[in-house]
Amino acid sequence: MDKISQSVVKKDHATKISGRSVYVADYPSEGVLCGKLLHAKVARARVVRVEVPELPEGYFYVDAKDVPGDNNVNIVLDDTPVYCRDTVEYIGEPIAMLCGPDEAEVERLRDACRVVYEELEPVLDLRAATETFFDYHYGHGDVDGAFAEADAIYDEEFETGYQEQAYLETQGMMAEPEESGRMFVHGSSQCAYYIHGAVARALGCGPSGVHILQDVTGGGFGGKEAFPSILGCQVAVAARKCGRPVRCVFDRREDMEYTSKRHPSLCRYKVAVKDGRVTAMDIDVVFNAGAYSTLSAVVLQRGIIAAPGVYDVPNLRVHGCARKTNTSPCGAYRGFGAPQTFFAVEMMMDHIARDLGVDSLAFKQAHLVKQGDSTSTCGRYHFPVPLPAMIEEVETACSYREKRAAYAKPQTGRYRRGIGMSLYFHGAGFTGSGERDLIKAVAKLRKYRDGTVEVLASNGDIGQGVRTTFPKIVAHELNLPLDKVFYDHPDTARVPDSGPTVASRSLMIVGELLRRAAIHLREVWVDGEEQEVEERYKEPDFMIPFDITKFDGDAYPTYAWAVNAIELEIDTLTGTSKVLGAYGSFDVGTPVDYNIVLGQMEGGFLQGIGYASIEKMDCDDKGRIRNNSFSDYLIPTTKDVPNLRCMLHVEKYPDGPYGAKGAGELPLVGAPAAYLEAVEQALGGSSLHHAPFTAEDTLAVIAKEGV
Amino acid sequence: MADIRFTLNGRAVAYAGSAGDRLLDVLRRDYRCTSVKCGCKEGECGACSVLIDGVLMNSCCVAMGAVEGSSVVTMEGFRETERFAALSKAFGDLSAVQCGFCIPGMVLAAEALLSKNAHPTEDEIREGLSGNLCRCTGYNAIVNAVNNAAKEGNGLW
Numbered sequence: 016m017d018k019i020s021q022s023v024v025k026k027d028h029a030t031k032i033s034g035r036s037v038y039v040a041d042y043p044s045e046g047v048l049c050g051k052l053l054h055a056k057v058a059r060a061r062v063v064r065v066e067v068p069e070l071p072e073g074y075f076y077v078d079a080k081d082v083p084g085d086n087n088v089n090i091v092l093d094d095t096p097v098y099c100r101d102t103v104e105y106i107g108e109p110i111a112m113l114c115g116p117d118e119a120e121v122e123r124l125r126d127a128c129r130v131v132y133e134e135l136e137p138v139l140d141l142r143a144a145t146e147t148f149f150d151y152h153y154g155h156g157d158v159d160g161a162f163a164e165a166d167a168i169y170d171e172e173f174e175t176g177y178q179e180q181a182y183l184e185t186q187g188m189m190a191e192p193e194e195s196g197r198m199f200v201h202g203s204s205q206c207a208y209y210i211h212g213a214v215a216r217a218l219g220c221g222p223s224g225v226h227i228l229q230d231v232t233g234g235g236f237g238g239k240e241a242f243p244s245i246l247g248c249q250v251a252v253a254a255r256k257c258g259r260p261v262r263c264v265f266d267r268r269e270d271m272e273y274t275s276k277r278h279p280s281l282c283r284y285k286v287a288v289k290d291g292r293v294t295a296m297d298i299d300v301v302f303n304a305g306a307y308s309t310l311s312a313v314v315l316q317r318g319i320i321a322a323p324g325v326y327d328v329p330n331l332r333v334h335g336c337a338r339k340t341n342t343s344p345c346g347a348y349r350g351f352g353a354p355q356t357f358f359a360v361e362m363m364m365d366h367i368a369r370d371l372g373v374d375s376l377a378f379k380q381a382h383l384v385k386q387g388d389s390t391s392t393c394g395r396y397h398f399p400v401p402l403p404a405m406i407e408e409v410e411t412a413c414s415y416r417e418k419r420a421a422y423a424k425p426q427t428g429r430y431r432r433g434i435g436m437s438l439y440f441h442g443a444g445f446t447g448s449g450e451r452d453l454i455k456a457v458a459k460l461r462k463y464r465d466g467t468v469e470v471l472a473s474n475g476d477i478g479q480g481v482r483t484t485f486p487k488i489v490a491h492e493l494n495l496p497l498d499k500v501f502y503d504h505p506d507t508a509r510v511p512d513s514g515p516t517v518a519s520r521s522l523m524i525v526g527e528l529l530r531r532a533a534i535h536l537r538e539v540w541v542d543g544e545e546q547e548v549e550e551r552y553k554e555p556d557f558m559i560p561f562d563i564t565k566f567d568g569d570a571y572p573t574y575a576w577a578v579n580a581i582e583l584e585i586d587t588l589t590g591t592s593k594v595l596g597a598y599g600s601f602d603v604g605t606p607v608d609y610n611i612v613l614g615q616m617e618g619g620f621l622q623g624i625g626y627a628s629i630e631k632m633d634c635d636d637k638g639r640i641r642n643n644s645f646s647d648y649l650i651p652t653t654k655d656v657p658n659l660r661c662m663l664h665v666e667k668y669p670d671g672p673y674g675a676k677g678a679g680e681l682p683l684v685g686a687p688a689a690y691l692e693a694v695e696q697a698l699g700g701s702s703l704h705h706a707p708f709t710a711e712d713t714l715a716v717i718a719k720e721g722v
Numbered sequence: 723m724a725d726i727r728f729t730l731n732g733r734a735v736a737y738a739g740s741a742g743d744r745l746l747d748v749l750r751r752d753y754r755c756t757s758v759k760c761g762c763k764e765g766e767c768g769a770c771s772v773l774i775d776g777v778l779m780n781s782c783c784v785a786m787g788a789v790e791g792s793s794v795v796t797m798e799g800f801r802e803t804e805r806f807a808a809l810s811k812a813f814g815d816l817s818a819v820q821c822g823f824c825i826p827g828m829v830l831a832a833e834a835l836l837s838k839n840a841h842p843t844e845d846e847i848r849e850g851l852s853g854n855l856c857r858c859t860g861y862n863a864i865v866n867a868v869n870n871a872a873k874e875g876n877g878l879w
Contacts, residue, residue: 037756038756231822234857645762
């Protein structure tokens with residue numbers, strides 16, 4: 016193991032485990048007003064008026080009329096209002112915020128507000144939705160020719176549902192007007208500079224009129240990428256009006272119902288096969304964006320780029336669209352569009368193999384991409400594709416092939432077993448030219464006279480460990496003890512914009528900037544002086560420039576790879592399934608701390624198994640999400656997957672620090688396909704097309720097809 | 723109405739508010755025990771776990787009247803103990819703390835388990851922690867850390 020990979024005790028371990036860490040809800044309440052949002056109760060309506068009860072002194076009602084700047088939150092497009100315009104577009108849309116010193120009184124006043132609606136017909140069904148936010152096409156080769164010459168054509172549709180991030184700390188933001196007139200906004204978040212831009216715009220002030228601090232954050236998983244920009248604007252506007260600090264912390268039901276989650280999807284795959292090989296794919300991807308566009312453009316881009324999976328498809332046509340429905344806007348969630356398409360393509364390949372009477376894994380392996388091949392967007396896999404070796408690592412861990420063959424034979428009795436395998440990647444960093452053209456990351460190191468070094472960057476520790484791994488890189492290059500290098504939660508008043516904490520980019524992109532900055536500092540180091548060095552992102556020379564209008568070029572500089580196998584046992588009487596083992600080999604390059612990376616892999620893999628199996632969330636016929644608590648939306652506990660085994664395979668990436676690649680998102684992406692393939696086997700060869708696949712779904716198959 | 727008297731982290735206290743107030747709110751607001759986290763307020767996530775007379779309880783589901791005469795321990799008290807030091811070391815060695823929000827409750831769940839069963843099997847550890855949700859870790863590191871603490875802290879429990 017490389018020295019840099021050796022685990023250390025995390026920098027924030029002692030404060031977190033002892034309960035001393037201050038999350039946004041933990042700041043004292045003295046002098047702070049409690050803010051509670053008045054949410055729309057209907058999915059689509061014109062808001063005729065709001066009848067606000069008489070407010071006691073010190074209590075405030077804040078709505079769109081109080082927004083001093085632009086009532087649009089800057090995300091990708093700017094269609095999300097800070098507070099609703101003259102219509103509401105989904106159940107939960109914020110109409111106003113009630114603020115005051117006493118939480119119970121604020122809630123009473125909020126609940127006493129009477130909103131008069133003129134109801135409009137909402138669009139709730141993705142299949143019936145017609146308004147398209149984003150619509151993309153790309154492809155290569157002669158798809159129609161390949162279909163005309165095919166021996167067989169397969170045409171199937173796959174569906175996935177919502178997934179809720181279910182971070183243990185709900186959304187919460189706080190705004191404090193400073194004496195200088197500047198607005199200080201802080202809270203649970205991933206992207207301080209996103210919030211900075213959004214709040215400056217909503218307040219109508221320049222960038223120096225606000226600063227944003229990331230507080231200790233109780234999990235994000237993408238859910239705190241864009242949403243805190245919205246809530247940050249709302250509390251900032253409220254604090255401006257009230258002239259006092261305002262804090263709004265969501266309760267769990269509010270969070271589960273009204274904040275962004277993973278896009279539900281419909282993926283239709285038409286595949287041409289000739290002489291036992293896939294010759295073409297014609298893929299149609301539809302994502303349910305919800306009521307506003309938020310991050311759907313970029314989620315969809317990543318989803319459709321991954322649509323043909325890890326396979327060499329000579330003729331490809333991909334169409335993707337994100338449609339508006341009158342439901343909670345969907346957003347970022349670990350994997351960012353790719354879990355949906357990887358689920359579809361892996362199931363599709365499995366189904367084709369079964370129909371051809373060949374082994375699913377052998378069929379997939381025969382189509383694997385390798386180094387030097389073209390990517391789906393005519394970029395290149397510049398580096399080795401280690402999937403064949405990783406398949407054998409998983410094989411060694413769980414005797415996959417032997418079990419797969421054994422469980423394929425007719426089973427009898429109450430309990431039936433199956434095993435499935437998925438092969439996948441995750442493109443490391445921002446899609447396309449985002450790093451080069453949009454983010455333009457800057458990172459700094461400041462050395463103090465006493466020889467300690469501070470990392471200045473904007474990436475927030477949300478549990479993934481950057482408060483430890485960033486200093487590890489710097490200490491390594493400077494040959495300093497780790498306790499001489501520190502990294503605090505970013506405050507935009509003090510740190511440069513090294514980009515958001517998203518896209519598995521922090522360690523690979525910003526970590527590399529810090530490594531280079533540390534080398535620079537080492538060269539100019541003078542004892543006893545305060546010194547500062549800076550590094551700026553530069554796109555690696557090898558990259559084929561990406562054109563987003565054509566989806567052409569290198570969408571990612573490199574890829575993290577994974578192989579998952581899931582073995583399970585179904586109880587045919589109750590429909591419940593027990594995961595007997597979940598095995599994953601993950602290549603995220605060099606781990607810059609073995610334990611931290613292993614923890615990311617284990618945590619992400621378990622979230623993926625939840626997504627595949629028990630995490631079901633849906634809207635009712637009014638557009639309301641009913642699965643709004645941990646009893647109606649189940650996430651895995653200690654007991655669900657006791658045998659969860661993750662292995663690291665290291666294929667070093669030369670442009671990442673010490674060979675590190677993007678890590679955080681990868682482990683979630685492939686679990687649904689491995690799980691569903693196992694369920695199909697246990698059910699005697701059913702063809703399944705949706706995730707999550709719950710006990711109820713299993714019973715429905717048994718009722719229809721028998722066992 | 724008389725004050726509600728109980729012991730908080732070894733110190734005798736008297737709460738003058740309503741017997742119907744929520745222990746979670748009172749601990750956070752009146753006693754500034756902010757290690758006690760609110761994850762759901764419905765007794766489902768375990769982030770607000772405290773020990774009441776040594777028994778693990780979700781403080782969001784406990785009314786103040788119910789703690790009269792009891793001993794309540796939160797992380798603010800437990801972190802002063804040798805047992806905490808053993809658990810903290812074990813968690814730290816495996817990087818078992820990610821976002822940290824579930825962790826004070828999780829550690830108290832481990833304490834409740836080890837107090838009753840100083841040498842639990844892995845299954846018993848998983849059972850003992852099953853009321854505490856963690857979304858970050860996949861639980862392996864936490865379970866292994868509790869196992870290591872039980873071994874290395876031999877005699878403490």
